[in-house]
Amino acid sequence: MSTRQYSLFDRLLVQGEQAMRTLVPGAAQAARPSPAQHLRSDTIDDAQRQHVAGLMRINHTGEVCAQALYQGQALTARLPDIREQMEQAAAEEVDHLAWCEQRLNELGSRTSVLNPVFYGLSFGIGAVAGKISDRISLGFVAATEQLVERHLDDHLTQLPEDDLKSRAILEQMREDEIEHGSQALQAGGVVFPRPVKAAMKMMSKVMTSVTYRI
Template identity: 50%
Template sequence: MRPQSLSVLDRAIVGFDKALRAVIPNSNPSTRPLPVDSDALPELSINEARHVAGLMRINHTGEVCAQGLYHGQALTAKNDTVREAMHHSAEEEIDHLVWCETRLNELSSHPSVFTPIWYGLSFGMGAAAGLISNEFSLGFVAETEAQVSEHLQDHISQLPKQDQRTAQILQQMDIEELQHRSAAIDHGGTPLAPPVRITMRWLANQMKAVAYHL
């Protein structure tokens, strides 16, 4: 059933369910297996495992934020085409969320304890962007995905050489984040003003600093 065919109450219930699934670990089914060549787990030292877990906690937080952003934008989108695009991107990002959770579990680690806060803040920013205009909202997505791609590539460069498992997961995520960026631009996203881009980067850096540890 298409979201716009639901009643207001039904949409609220569906939205609440999606929010819960975004913030409660291991509550989402993945439609695709991990994008890895082997099921063998790499051998990592205690310090290496701790560092990889910190990086994956950041990436998991980024995927939680993506869910919040897309859900907020879908709520306030000004036409059905953009709303459907936001829903579609959010659904694709669920696989990324599950992949990050899976790798954290393998490392005997956990997502950020502030996950509900990250989701709530991102939902608010997404809803506000959607209220401004479709073009700004889609431009916000495009800039977000560009910055996500940057930190994914940075994380890949920081991984221990033997941890190809994590590297392959992040490489596939990077490919798809850039596809989402292109889709946002194709749907009419416009470049954001430099102060907005700088503020977004600053907020992302604060999130990463906290999520690495907590």
């Protein structure tokens, strides 16, 4: 039994479909149930609710960027097994995307209107990284996941004690991101030098400060 070899055009069509599922509200469908689904509703006040919504909007946009990054890398990855790993990681990140959007809806808020912009930028970065080399591409995944882990740690400290739903979601996301980063390094990803990580951190700060409000 032969495995079908997809052309570049076929892969571009798949990428377009994935982009629509990522960016259209309600289109992302989680394979796993939300960690918050059986938890009681929170009793946070309006100011806390607004702050939590800002944090969850940041995390949702972060997952939009992750989807784009993985899809861009999968498009240009040289080795089939690396491409499959990127596509599998993107599929697992869909859960995070759906959970964050669901939580934003519960908070009476919305996702960032700038998501298409961040998707395009992240897709381009991923495609370039994949084109350079698979090891660079995997190293970029590892470095990105480390940044996300730090963001989640910070957000967990900012959540109100009564917001059990958001906390459960972010804790599961953190666990998954650590695993993805470890897998990328084990697959041969390079460890980026400090200047590169510093530049990535600066770019991340721009994204988080903007999407918290917009």
